[in-house]
Amino acid sequence: MNYFWKDVLDSEGRWSCAEALEERFSKMDKEGAIIEYCGSGVSPCPNVIVLEEAGYSNVKLYSGSWSDWISYEENRVATGEE
Secondary structure, rough: OOHHHHHHEEEOOOOOOOOHHHHHHHOOOOOOOEEEOOOOOOOOOHHHHHHHHHHOEEEEEEOHHHHHHHHOOOOOOOOOOO
């Protein structure tokens, strides 16, 4: 699932209320593995913080993110309609 990191903030740039954050992430399994990543590993940090605070127990940050993933020839990359 794609959750833009700024969407955890309210219109004043503060953390959204607990109810709004619970609704935002309600489709995710609180016990399942959640791996946050982006292009370079910075943008997902707010989501990691909020998910952990909300009780999600298996949240990880892939700090290398896309930049790291594509640096290894053996890693597969899907394109188009794959």
